[in-house]
Amino acid sequence: MGSDLTRYLRVEKLPHIWCAGCGHGIVTQAIVRAIDELGLDPVKVTIVSGIGCSSRAPGYMNFDTLHTTHGRAIAFATGVKLARPELKVIVITGDGDAAAIGGNHLIHAARRNIDLTVICYNNTVYGMTSGQYSPVTPLGSFASTAPYGMVERPFDLCELVMGAGGTFVARSTTYHARHLTNVIKQAIQHKGFSFVDAFSQCPTYFGRRNNMRDALAMLNWYKENAVSRDDWAKIPPTQRGSKFPIGVFKDEEAPEYCESYRKVIEKAMKEGDAK
Amino acid sequence: MEGKTRLWDVKINSKWCKRCGLCVAFCPRGVLKLDDEGRPVVVDIAHCTGCLLCEMHCPDFAIAVKRSE
Known part of the structure; x- marks a missing residue:
């Protein structure tokens, strides 16, 4: 990355801790490039993460960042967004962080349609x-806790x-780095809850x-x-096998949570004044 | 340079590079090559088209492709 992009990084923290060939740096670069191409004011971007390899990313990113507890990044981000709705709040999470321990935060933030951009580094x-x-x-794939192959059916996080x-729901991969950057740009611009399922390789x-x-x-x-x-x-x-779709699956408008909540506050204040 | 105008510079930050080799694999023009220690080096800058595939696929933020001045 040239100096035009490394200015968004905390270069004194580099090299990063991720393994050689880890996809997380590619996704992080795509986010930084998306922010640069959109011309966002870095002071008005807040990045929130939970726990895991993915969630180390904000430590290298030169914005206001929050590294929170496992699975709770979206909960912290909800607080930030409600208090400061003018900020672009981006959540960086992993598949374990977002879908397992933080699964309820994910679905309820989506249900509320709060204006957050959640990028899942899915390895x-x-x-x-x-x-x-x-x-x-x-x-059927192998993991340290699935030595005979995975017996549970996986979530499709986009469908979820x-x-x-x-x-707003999209998927891309680190192979498709330019496409990934473009869908992240769309996700950041979307008003409402946006989710990008970013497939990121864990070679190790x-x-x-x-x-x-x-x-x-x-x-x-x-x-x-x-x-x-x-x-x-x-x-x-029946013929899909290991294939998976990428692209933008949903891009719709719906009432946004912070705005709806502000209307409630205004109404309650008026009624309070009348009494 | 075979009479070609050099249009691009590719800089590799060896302090950040972890030698995964993705940049070399993604370059469609053979601009980069791995040396004996597995470090990417620029071997044919004249053929660089500035496509940024190496830079965008570098997991270590270690490659910068810039227009030549």
Whole structure:
């Protein structure tokens, strides 16, 4: 990254702690590039994360940042956004953080349609603690706690957030870095709850256990299995195999929570004055 | 340079690079190569088109592609 983008980083904290070939740096770069291309005022961007490899990202990002407790990033972000609705609040989370321990925060923030941008660095394992399976680990794949293959069916996080009422939902991968940057830009601009499922390779704890020996093998797997939303719809469900759709799945308008809440406050104040 | 005008500069920050090799794998023009220690080096800058694939896929923020001055 050139100095035009590294100015958004805390360069004194680099090199980062992520493993060689980890996708999290690619997603982090995509976020920073999206913020730069949108011309956002860095002072008005707040980044909130929970716990996990993904959630180390804000530590390297030169904005107001909050590194919170496991699964609770969206809860903290909700507080920030309600108190300071003029801020762009971006939540960086992982699949374990967002879908397991923070699963309820995710669905209820989506239900309320609060104006947050949640970017899930989805590497399908708990990388920080050496690769236990998460709620999105693909069926049959191997993890430290699934030595005979994953027996549980995974969440499709995009379907989950859409079902819960999120108004902007998209997926991309680190292979599709330019596309990923573009969907993050759209997500940040969207008014209401936006969610980006960013597939990010964990070569150390997922790839090596699943016949992908390095980061490049994992990126090639994304390349071969990602299909556009329109092509996905044409594949009969029984023939989808390991393929997955990428793109923007939902982009709708609905009443935004902070605005609705402000109206309640105004109404209550008026009624209070009348008494 | 084979008479070509150098249009781009590719700078690699070796202090941040973790030698994953993605930049070399993604370069469509053979501009980058891994040296004997697995570090990416610029070997053919004349063929760089400034596509940014190396920069955008670098997980370590370690590559900067800029227009040549």
